[in-house]
Amino acid sequence: MISLAGRDILHGWGRFLLTGLGLGLLIGVTLSMAGIYRGMVEDADVLLKNSGADLWVVQQGTLGPYAEPSSISEDTYKGITGMQGVARAANITYLTMQVREGVRDVRAMVVGVVPGGPGEPGQPGYLIAGRHITASHYEAVADVKAGFALGDSITIRRNRFRIVGLSRRMVSSGGDPMVFIPLKDAQEAQFLKDNDALLQQRRRTMDNPLFNRPGVPGLLEAVIASQTTNLYVNAVLVQLKPGYHPEVVTKNIQRWKQLQVYTQPEMRSILVDKLIATSAKQIGMFLVILSIVSAAIVAFIIYTMTMAKIREIAVLKLIGTKNRVIASMILQQALGLGAIGFVVGKIIATLWSPYFPRYVLLEPGDAIRGFIAVMVISVLASTLAITAALRIDPAEAIGG
């Protein structure tokens, strides 16, 4: 039996392939959009995963440290370490800022970690080059997305740091690359004012008669010294001993330390439902619109392809071809077009995804769902063309 669809495709194979290619680009954009959405959620997930924490202890009444500013005393961790069920507790600071390297600057999330060695909470999980921080000052491990190379010297506030290691997929929920530096340097970076501001502050303090009393030598110096010290961190990351339930430890810390504690699911909910909710919805909305537009375009392409063959279909009808055969021909062409479109779309989405500034996660599940959607849309779109084809009057073959 001759395949009518196959013969027709062979008849105009170039046009068929080009149409499939165009459709593929559209599907590629749709798949990429889905990948961007997945990437945003994944960024939030890796942030949690990379911190290596089971619990986040933050300032009472805040959603810190990622969604809101939080500051707690740096010695809080001592009390937490001693609580039942806590295996390790480590101070950490997060600060999104511009990191300078030579003449350029990069937006990065500077993470201050206790240089206690790999595997401690807050440390970068895996490296792709270099080593972990070994000195307690002036060394940094940066995410490769920041564009720094090993041995580069970067400037954070007034101090220079040497890049000793590179990591990958260590990003903030906003997609900014992370730069890990020792905690004490990070505390300084977070709370240290610039030199002009310090001088102004000193001048104001000197002019204040309360602090600059002639009868109390040394008071002014003491006040100025107290203004430039910082003993705060943003959060304490807690790892639990095996067998302890996070909820129990959370309740204990909240009750006895008067601090806010979040478990992993709670922190994920803060990040995904609160921090990236609006932008994720925005992308999601755009994805829905793009899917509708893609479906409409597939339908129109198949309809136009069918309409271009009115005369041929009329001849087929005239020679007594059954409607089933004609419908099958159109359906097969639509499915073929959808399949080529999907293959092309998947290929180009994969090829261009590394060049996106933010992470694009192309999940196999999404690809399968996309394939089913493309096939369903092709079937639905072909019904319009089939209806039109079946209505063609055989007389048109010899008419007009």
Next chain:
Amino acid sequence: MKFRTINKKVLRLLAVLVPLFLLFVYVALQSGPLAPVPVTVTVVEKKQISPVLFGIGSLEARYTYRIGAVASGRIRTLNVEGGDVVHAGQVLGEIDPVDLDEHLSAQLSGIKRSEATIKTTEALLHEARAKNEFAAAQAKRYELLQQARAASAESVEAKHQEAAIASASVSAAKAGVNAARQELASLKADYQGMVKQRHNLKLIAPVDGLVTSRAAEPGNTVLAGQTIIEMINPKYLWVDVRFDQLQTAGLKAGLSAQVTLRSQSNRIFSCSVQRVEPLADRITEETLAKVVFSALPVPLPPVGELCEVSVLLPPLPAVAVVPNASIHRVDGLIGVWIIEDSKLHFVPVRTGATDRDGNIQILGGLKPGATVVVYSKSELHAGTRITIIKNNPKGIPL
């Protein structure tokens, strides 16, 4: 002919579709969860490592002299500025003595008056002695006259009384002289005391040194004890260095160290640890130590400049060593990913000391000769497909 045309078209279509399908399969296998993760590996070696302790500190003077007033007063003169080199004993400035000089003049006059008083009392003593000698001679003479019955007993007694009175006058005159001398000594001592007080108002350099700050100006009123001039001895500089307590194992006096000044980051100064302070900083959780230069930097850097200090510890005995990038934490356990029979396994290990280059000792759980994963392009799990990239010390290419 027609068959051949169709065949040609089929071939053309296939020429496009087959590579497209192959590309699709390749893309599906090289990205996403099916793709193998590129890793680099290293073989665990047994070797010595020399841990390095890293701390930061500031350049400080070992001896700082804060020179100030011992009594409240107003500054009259200051002869030095910050940066001046001064010598021991040099007068750096002076507190206004107010009326102390006038008091000194009065005291001096008092001394002179007292000296005159001494002379007066000495003259009186001479007079009293003369009178006493005459009275004693008279008394003796009248005694002889009485024996010759030429004088009455009454007149003899009168002469004896005169002699006793004259003798008492001599004693009184002697006491007067003594009192006057004591008075003079007292006045002189008072005077000396005031001279010392006057001298005390001068600000004097205790040692040869360098003036580091001038905290007040002439005309300023200062309290007793308030610093006016601060000076240091530039021959004795050291680095007041702080080490994170996590990294102070093995720190002790006598170890050699390298110091880099913030202003001269390309120069390394050879130093040694003078002492480790017995008291640590409880707030910052740091151990404090003092590091001295083998030879002082020339020119002398400003005191208070930030320094980076690396203390070199003696090499540790050779044990299994891996790069610290290969240490991971999986399900609460610290360990490494090893490759056995082309398969990935996680092995928990016990880690030891680390050196500056990121080599970490493995004290248990791993033997030399094992192949461990150092870098990986993504997180590893048991059963992850991997592809080993060889001979790439720079890490994973991207």
